[in-house]
Amino acid sequence: xNKNLDKILKRVQKASRYTGGELxxxxxxxxxxxxxxxxxxxDTYEVGMSHLGIKILYHILNQRExxxxxxxxxxxxxxxxxxxxxxxxxxxxxxxxxxxxxxxxGVTLQYEMCYSxxxxxxxxxxxxxxxADRGEDDPFVNAGGPCAYNPEPTAEIFDFFTMGEGEExxxxxxxxxxxxxxxxxxxxxxxxxxxxxxGIYVPCLYDVEYNDDGTIKSMTPNCPxxxxxxxxxxxxxxxxxxxxxxxxxxxxxxxxxxxxIEVFRGCIRGCRFCQAGMIYRPVREKSPGTLVCDAKNLIExxxxxxxxxxxLSTSDYTKLPELTDKLLELxxxxxxxxxLPSLRVDNFSLDLMQRVQKVRKSGLTFxxxxxxxxxRDVINKNVKEEDLINSxxxxxxxxxxxxxLYFMIGLPYENEEDIKGIADLSHKVVECYYESDQTNxxxxxxxxxxxxxxxxxxxxxxxxxxxxTMDELSEKQLFLKNQIRNRHVKYSYHQSDVSxxxxxxxxxxxxxxxxxxxxxxxxxxxxxxxxxxxxDAWKQAFSDCxxxxxxxxxxxEYDENLPWDFVDIGVTKEFMKxxxxxxxxxxxxxxxxxxxxxxxxxxxxxxxxxxxxYE
Amino acid sequence: xxxxxxxxxxxxxxxxxxxxDFVRVFGRAFRRAELPxxxxxxxxxxxxxxxxxxxxxxxxxxxxxxEFVMEKELETEEIKEKLQKAMPIGIxxxxxxxxxxxxxxxxxxxxxxxxxxxxxxxxxxxxxxSILIEKKTKSGIKETDIRADIKNIALKDGCMEMLLSxxxxxxxxxxxxxxxxxxxxxxxxSGECEYHRKQILDGEFNPL
Numbered sequence: 001x002n003k004n005l006d007k008i009l010k011r012v013q014k015a016s017r018y019t020g021g022e023l024x025x026x027x028x029x030x031x032x033x034x035x036x037x038x039x040x041x042x043d044t045y046e047v048g049m050s051h052l053g054i055k056i057l058y059h060i061l062n063q064r065e066x067x068x069x070x071x072x073x074x075x076x077x078x079x080x081x082x083x084x085x086x087x088x089x090x091x092x093x094x095x096x097x098x099x100x101x102x103x104x105x106g107v108t109l110q111y112e113m114c115y116s117x118x119x120x121x122x123x124x125x126x127x128x129x130x131x132a133d134r135g136e137d138d139p140f141v142n143a144g145g146p147c148a149y150n151p152e153p154t155a156e157i158f159d160f161f162t163m164g165e166g167e168e169x170x171x172x173x174x175x176x177x178x179x180x181x182x183x184x185x186x187x188x189x190x191x192x193x194x195x196x197x198x199g200i201y202v203p204c205l206y207d208v209e210y211n212d213d214g215t216i217k218s219m220t221p222n223c224p225x226x227x228x229x230x231x232x233x234x235x236x237x238x239x240x241x242x243x244x245x246x247x248x249x250x251x252x253x254x255x256x257x258x259x260x261i262e263v264f265r266g267c268i269r270g271c272r273f274c275q276a277g278m279i280y281r282p283v284r285e286k287s288p289g290t291l292v293c294d295a296k297n298l299i300e301x302x303x304x305x306x307x308x309x310x311x312l313s314t315s316d317y318t319k320l321p322e323l324t325d326k327l328l329e330l331x332x333x334x335x336x337x338x339x340l341p342s343l344r345v346d347n348f349s350l351d352l353m354q355r356v357q358k359v360r361k362s363g364l365t366f367x368x369x370x371x372x373x374x375x376r377d378v379i380n381k382n383v384k385e386e387d388l389i390n391s392x393x394x395x396x397x398x399x400x401x402x403x404x405l406y407f408m409i410g411l412p413y414e415n416e417e418d419i420k421g422i423a424d425l426s427h428k429v430v431e432c433y434y435e436s437d438q439t440n441x442x443x444x445x446x447x448x449x450x451x452x453x454x455x456x457x458x459x460x461x462x463x464x465x466x467x468x469t470m471d472e473l474s475e476k477q478l479f480l481k482n483q484i485r486n487r488h489v490k491y492s493y494h495q496s497d498v499s500x501x502x503x504x505x506x507x508x509x510x511x512x513x514x515x516x517x518x519x520x521x522x523x524x525x526x527x528x529x530x531x532x533x534x535x536d537a538w539k540q541a542f543s544d545c546x547x548x549x550x551x552x553x554x555x556x557e558y559d560e561n562l563p564w565d566f567v568d569i570g571v572t573k574e575f576m577k578x579x580x581x582x583x584x585x586x587x588x589x590x591x592x593x594x595x596x597x598x599x600x601x602x603x604x605x606x607x608x609x610x611x612x613x614y615e
Numbered sequence: 616x617x618x619x620x621x622x623x624x625x626x627x628x629x630x631x632x633x634x635x636d637f638v639r640v641f642g643r644a645f646r647r648a649e650l651p652x653x654x655x656x657x658x659x660x661x662x663x664x665x666x667x668x669x670x671x672x673x674x675x676x677x678x679x680x681x682e683f684v685m686e687k688e689l690e691t692e693e694i695k696e697k698l699q700k701a702m703p704i705g706i707x708x709x710x711x712x713x714x715x716x717x718x719x720x721x722x723x724x725x726x727x728x729x730x731x732x733x734x735x736x737x738x739x740x741x742x743x744x745s746i747l748i749e750k751k752t753k754s755g756i757k758e759t760d761i762r763a764d765i766k767n768i769a770l771k772d773g774c775m776e777m778l779l780s781x782x783x784x785x786x787x788x789x790x791x792x793x794x795x796x797x798x799x800x801x802x803x804x805s806g807e808c809e810y811h812r813k814q815i816l817d818g819e820f821n822p823l
Contacts, residue, residue, distance in 0.1 A: 007807050010673050015631035023643075023703040249643060251632045303643030303701070335646075335654075
């Protein structure tokens with residue numbers, strides 16, 4: 001180990017998160033490969049290593065003999081301080097190589113509040129922050145993940161973006177790199193070459209013009225290689241796509257320390273606030289056979305004690321009984337516990353949970369999202385009050401006494417009654433406990449009420465909606481707090497200032513690149529961590545750049561050019577408009593399995609390849 | 616009961632893994648190797664592993680000792696081979712044996728300390744009657760005398776060999792001794808140090 005590095009590792013907390021060497025981490029000789037790819041998760045190791053996408057792409061890249069993919073994360077504050085003091089540039093976990101020496105630095109953008117970490121990591125790596133300032137020897141800095149669907153707030157930072165699922169396109173990018181290297185071209189030649197690959201967006205090949213009011217007048221390709229619209233990539237058949245048979249097993253504790261199998265992608269529900277529900281369409285399931293095989297591989301290669309199912313809504317998997325029967329057989333034999341997130345509470349799932357957990361009863365979570373029936377219809381959350389009461393009664397009868405309720409405030413078309421409804425519903429759940437057959441009523445029920453602030457996201461029917469200001473959100477939080485008159489209800493809420501900033505960047509345009517760089521200069525980083533978030537610095541960054549946050553939180557007209565209009569996710573703008581109009585009238589839309597609503601995602605399907613849209 | 620023990624080395628690449636994390640590494644390695652380790656009873660069964668002496672973060676070692684219980688009897692060579700295959704790089708299993716160890720008798724440990732600078736003469740330091748160091752406890756900073764726990768320090772091959780109290784009765788880390796040397800020996804500055812555990816011994820200084 002490098003002497004200087006060894007010295008500082010002795011002084012920092014949890015040093016093993018910087019040194020690699022975990023079981024199943026890939027060891028290659030960097031001399032033997034043509035491409036060195038640094039895969040960055042712009043948050044701490046504990047958060048990044050819990051993410052499934054990084055495991056999939058790490059596996060796929062390292063399957064190539066010509067490529068060595070290594071990992072890099074945002075160092076914690078103590079480590080960063082030591083690195084800066086000793087002039088140690090950002091390095092990868094596997095070989096402790098400076099990230100600047102790599103051919104690619106690929107960043108996954110999972111949430112807007114990680115943008116400042118991206119800049120801080122580039123700075124630590126000694127790579128110019130802006131794409132335009134990078135030279136021929138710098139890595140290609142690229143991004144993917146859900147936030148890449150509106151790439152404009154970071155368009156001047158990244159050299160290119162990948163829209164959609166990366167499994168197939170990443171190979172095409174590597175092949176193009178090998179060819180480009182052989183041809184001896186310049187940096188811009190590679191970018192123009194990949195601009196022709198479906199799903200790849202190269203921001204420097206587009207010019208944006210603005211109207212006097214700051215809205216977008218036009219966005220035009222400035223070279224023939226650049227496509228007018230960028231269509232997202234999807235994997236048609238999840239049974240045929242590569243899934244890792246090994247996960248890296250971290251030494252230290254991480255957020256989700258378990259083997260995960262991915263049950264399906266997409267969601268049939270169509271909640272109008274939910275970006276994931278739109279961008280991951282259409283729904284594609286894996287077969288139970290493939291999943292059991294994935295599970296077996298992972299259990300054997302990792303030695304994990306816990307296995308989890310990954311999807312947006314486990315209960316919507318069509319073959320759940322068959323899958324869980326088979327998995328339980330496997331997990332019991334191997335002494336692995338099965339964790340089942342995102343389950344709708346009904347007779348089947350409670351029975352399942354009894355089987356899975358045996359004696360231990362952890363809390364159950366319900367997400368009605370809104371307090372009144374009218375509001376639940378507005379957001380198209382097809383849950384009735386009696387559904388919740390029935391589920392809660394079932395849970396209490398089954399011996400549970402802790403439930404968690406998730407709600408949102410600040411939703412479009414919201415009024416006082418809707419917020420009051422959140423408190424009323426929580427009270428009804430408490431009553432429900434005392435009316436249930438719960439035998440041990442001496443134990444008090446605990447209803448944890450978790451209330452998030454709504455953030456309008458691109459590619460949702462609410463993408464035109466106004467976002468509440470920090471003051472409005474605080475006022476609503478306080479109003480709700482005063483409505484709660486039961487000591488068994490524990491109320492917690494998110495910081496409204498973070499939500500507003502998140503909303504600004506979610507629907508931002510290219511002008512925000514300046515703000516990001518300024519915020520970085522002012523020391524903003526690790527914004528997702530309460531102890532690190534600096535609202536004042538962010539406010540100063542906006543004012544230093546002469547940019548008004550309210551421009552981004554305002555409501556938009558249908559005819560305004562939105563910064564992300566050039567991205568085609570399959571679901572059409574017409575469908576979103578229609579959904580928004582229905583929201584205004586509190587009219588619901590059926591889920592994909594009941595009736596196809598013609599959202600447009602079916603156009604992405606290749607029927608022969610096993611991709612199913614429920615038409 | 617199928618009692619076994621094993622000895623192993625911990626190399627440079629794995630020295631920043633904490634003791635608690637290390638226990639989990641072993642538990643998972645047994646599972647990957649599909650070796651039927653015995654589990655404790657209760658709601659949260661854990662594999663029956665007993666480590667002789669935790670190793671501090673940042674240290675390497677060639678004398679780690681661990682006892683474990685198997686659900687059924689297996690050849691020691693088979694256990695060694697399968698377990699080694701399931702281990703991350705940096706752990707070398709040196710021996711697997713049947714039976715129990717004398718780990719309860721553990722009283723001392725021998726460390727090799729590689730410092731940037733080594734004192735010319737230790738006789739004065741070792742002739743001190745008391746060596747006081749400040750120790751952080753829950754209730755604040757406390758002064759402790761570590762003299763009795765320094766059994767010997769020898770200079771050898773450009774390194775320091777420290778024989779120190781170890782185990783549950785009294786445990787002294789070599790880095791604490793280095794701090795004391797920096798404080799007590801006039802003009803001495805150790806600089807950065809590397810720590811390596813060479814041997815664990817009983818009260819009569821017989822290796823375990």
